[in-house]
Amino acid sequence: MALTGKVWRYGDNIDTDVIIPARYLMSFDPQELASHCMVDIDKSFAKNVQKGDIIVGGKNFGCGSSREHAPVAIKASGIPVVIAASFARIFYRNGINIGLPLLEIGKDVEKISAGDKLSVDTATGEIKNITTGDVFHAHPLPGFVEDIAKAGGLINYIKEKRKNA
Amino acid sequence: MGMNMTEKILATHAGLKEVAAGQLVTCKLDMVLANDVTAPPSFKEFEKIGGPVFDNTKIVLVPDHFTPNKDIKSAGLSKAVRDFVNKHNIINYFEVGRGGIEHVILPEKGIVAPGMLTIGADSHTCTYGALGGFSTGVGTTDLAVALATGEAWFKVPEAIKVKLTGTKPAGITGKDVMLTLIDMIGVDGALYKTLEFSGEGVHSLSMDDRLTIANMAIEAGGKNGIFPVDEVTLAYIKNRVKKPYTIIESDADAKYCRTVTINLNELVPVVAFPHLPGNTKKVDEIGDIKIDQVVIGSCTNGRIEDMRIAAQILKGHTVHKDVRCIVIPGSQQVYKESIKKGYIDIFIDAGAAVSTPTCGPCLGAHMGILAAGERCVSTTNRNFRGRMGHVDSEVYLAGPQVAAASAILGKIAQPKDLQ
Known part of the structure; x- marks a missing residue:
C-alpha cells in the first residue's frame, strides 16, 4: 500500500517519556493520548499534525519505558508509518503488535528533512523522497513477524491462528 | 557450535535442541508480570482473544506505579487490576501494603529463579537476569497474548560479553558499574542484544549490585542482561525459591558479537547527566552543581543494601537546607528491615522524608515531582527530558552513596567530600 505524507523530523533517542509523558498514562483512550503526543519535545505536533503525515526519527526511536501508549x-x-535509523526493541514489538508499520533504514534517514514529502510502500519497504528524489529501502520484517504485521497486529494474528488450529 | 545462557534458555522454552542469533522462536513462559499502568489496557485486548488465563499461578500483578492511588483515574486503574485478579483467581497479587515495587519483590519472594523465562509489561523486567534467568520487557498487546496463551515470540538476540575483571572496591556500587558500561557502549549499544556478564569480578558483586546492573540493561537498549549463577546467587535464593530451578551455564565455545571489559578496580563514583543515562561523568570531575531534590529508591536502587549505604552516609548528618531528600524503600520487607536496623531513624533524624514503596517519582507520577529549573540527584534509572516532572527540570542518575552525600552537601558530591 503506497502512502504519501509530509515529514515530522525528530533526532536520536526519542524516548517514550517525551512521546507520551507519564502524567497522561491514566488514560488508554487513543484520541486522548494523541492529544498529548510528543508534547514534551514538540508542542506544535498534536495541534498541527495532519492525517497521513509521517514521523521520521534517528537512532533508537522509542527507547525507554514499555508503555504501548x-x-x-x-x-x-493519524501517522500511518514511522521511519527511523533504528528502533528501541520494545517500541518495535509494540508497533508491530498494534499494526503500526515501522521501517528501519539506518543512515538513510539523514537524507530526509522536516517537511519533505515521502511516498512509502509499507509492503515492499520502498520509500521515495518526492522532495529530493532519493529512494530508500527498509530492512524487511523477518519470518512470521511479517505475518503479524499483515494481519494488522498480534491480536488478529493469534485469533486467526486459533481459528485455523 | 556452543550456546550462551540466553540461547540455552530460549531453546529449552521453545522445545528446541539449539537456537542461534537471529532465529525467530515461540517460547513457553514461566512467569508473566504487569503493573497498574500496563495491565488494565491489556485486559481489553485479552477479552478480544477470549477464554481463561493460561495459568493463574504463573501471572504476577503488582499495582506500584501510581499507588497508593494518586488520583481518581489511577484508582480506577488499580481497581481494574483487582477486578481481574478476583475474576481469574490470580495467586500472585501484591496489594498496596503487602508488596512493593514489582522488580524488588519478585526476586525477594522467590517468584523468579535461575533458568526461568519471564516477560513483564514493564521495561525493567530485565532485572531478573541477575538470578541467571531470561527476562525482558514487553508492551500491552504482548502481555494480553501471554495472559491468554502463556507464549511469546522472540528473535534470538546476539550477545555482548561483559567481562568484569578485578574486585569491586568499597565505596563503589552496582550503579557505578552499569552507568560506566552504558557510557562505554552507548544508550543503544546493546540494541536488540543480550548483555551477558562474566569474569571473576562478578563474584565481588552482591546480589543487590547485580539486580541494579541487570535492571538497567534496557538503558543500553538491551533485550536482557544476564549473570551466571554462583555462590552469591545460591545464598540469595536459598529460603526464597521453593520450586525446582535449573542452573544454566554458557558453553566455552558460545558465540558473542562483541566483548567489553571493565576492570572493577579502576571504577570511581559516577553520575549520569541529563538527559540520557549514558551521559556519565566522574563525580571527581564535575565541579559544583547545586541540587534541589534527592530521591533514593526505585526498582533500580530500592533494596536493603541501598538503604544501608544511604543510612551509613547520612548518619549524624542533616540534609542540606535547600534540598528535599525522599527515601523510598522498595518493598514492605525492605522497609521493615530498614526500621529494625535503625536506618529509618537515621533518615528521619537527618531531615529526609520516608515513603511507603512506590515507583512514584521515578517516572514523574507523584511523590516528588520537579518544578521548572529544578535539579534532582536520583538513584532511579532514567533522566530523560521531563521524566520526573517539568520539561525544564533535570535528573542526575547515581548510586545511593552519591545520592546520600549530595543530599547532605546540597550539590552533586561523593562520600569523600564529607571529610
Whole structure:
C-alpha cells in the first residue's frame, strides 16, 4: 500500500517519556493520548499534525519505558508509518503488535528533512523522497513477524491462528 | 557450535535442541508480570482473544506505579487490576501494603529463579537476569497474548560479553558499574542484544549490585542482561525459591558479537547527566552543581543494601537546607528491615522524608515531582527530558552513596567530600 505524507523530523533517542509523558498514562483512550503526543519535545505536533503525515526519527526511536501508549498515541494522531535509523526493541514489538508499520533504514534517514514529502510502500519497504528524489529501502520484517504485521497486529494474528488450529 | 545462557534458555522454552542469533522462536513462559499502568489496557485486548488465563499461578500483578492511588483515574486503574485478579483467581497479587515495587519483590519472594523465562509489561523486567534467568520487557498487546496463551515470540538476540575483571572496591556500587558500561557502549549499544556478564569480578558483586546492573540493561537498549549463577546467587535464593530451578551455564565455545571489559578496580563514583543515562561523568570531575531534590529508591536502587549505604552516609548528618531528600524503600520487607536496623531513624533524624514503596517519582507520577529549573540527584534509572516532572527540570542518575552525600552537601558530591 503506497502512502504519501509530509515529514515530522525528530533526532536520536526519542524516548517514550517525551512521546507520551507519564502524567497522561491514566488514560488508554487513543484520541486522548494523541492529544498529548510528543508534547514534551514538540508542542506544535498534536495541534498541527495532519492525517497521513509521517514521523521520521534517528537512532533508537522509542527507547525507554514499555508503555504501548506511545505507539498508540502516534497511530491515533493519524501517522500511518514511522521511519527511523533504528528502533528501541520494545517500541518495535509494540508497533508491530498494534499494526503500526515501522521501517528501519539506518543512515538513510539523514537524507530526509522536516517537511519533505515521502511516498512509502509499507509492503515492499520502498520509500521515495518526492522532495529530493532519493529512494530508500527498509530492512524487511523477518519470518512470521511479517505475518503479524499483515494481519494488522498480534491480536488478529493469534485469533486467526486459533481459528485455523 | 556452543550456546550462551540466553540461547540455552530460549531453546529449552521453545522445545528446541539449539537456537542461534537471529532465529525467530515461540517460547513457553514461566512467569508473566504487569503493573497498574500496563495491565488494565491489556485486559481489553485479552477479552478480544477470549477464554481463561493460561495459568493463574504463573501471572504476577503488582499495582506500584501510581499507588497508593494518586488520583481518581489511577484508582480506577488499580481497581481494574483487582477486578481481574478476583475474576481469574490470580495467586500472585501484591496489594498496596503487602508488596512493593514489582522488580524488588519478585526476586525477594522467590517468584523468579535461575533458568526461568519471564516477560513483564514493564521495561525493567530485565532485572531478573541477575538470578541467571531470561527476562525482558514487553508492551500491552504482548502481555494480553501471554495472559491468554502463556507464549511469546522472540528473535534470538546476539550477545555482548561483559567481562568484569578485578574486585569491586568499597565505596563503589552496582550503579557505578552499569552507568560506566552504558557510557562505554552507548544508550543503544546493546540494541536488540543480550548483555551477558562474566569474569571473576562478578563474584565481588552482591546480589543487590547485580539486580541494579541487570535492571538497567534496557538503558543500553538491551533485550536482557544476564549473570551466571554462583555462590552469591545460591545464598540469595536459598529460603526464597521453593520450586525446582535449573542452573544454566554458557558453553566455552558460545558465540558473542562483541566483548567489553571493565576492570572493577579502576571504577570511581559516577553520575549520569541529563538527559540520557549514558551521559556519565566522574563525580571527581564535575565541579559544583547545586541540587534541589534527592530521591533514593526505585526498582533500580530500592533494596536493603541501598538503604544501608544511604543510612551509613547520612548518619549524624542533616540534609542540606535547600534540598528535599525522599527515601523510598522498595518493598514492605525492605522497609521493615530498614526500621529494625535503625536506618529509618537515621533518615528521619537527618531531615529526609520516608515513603511507603512506590515507583512514584521515578517516572514523574507523584511523590516528588520537579518544578521548572529544578535539579534532582536520583538513584532511579532514567533522566530523560521531563521524566520526573517539568520539561525544564533535570535528573542526575547515581548510586545511593552519591545520592546520600549530595543530599547532605546540597550539590552533586561523593562520600569523600564529607571529610
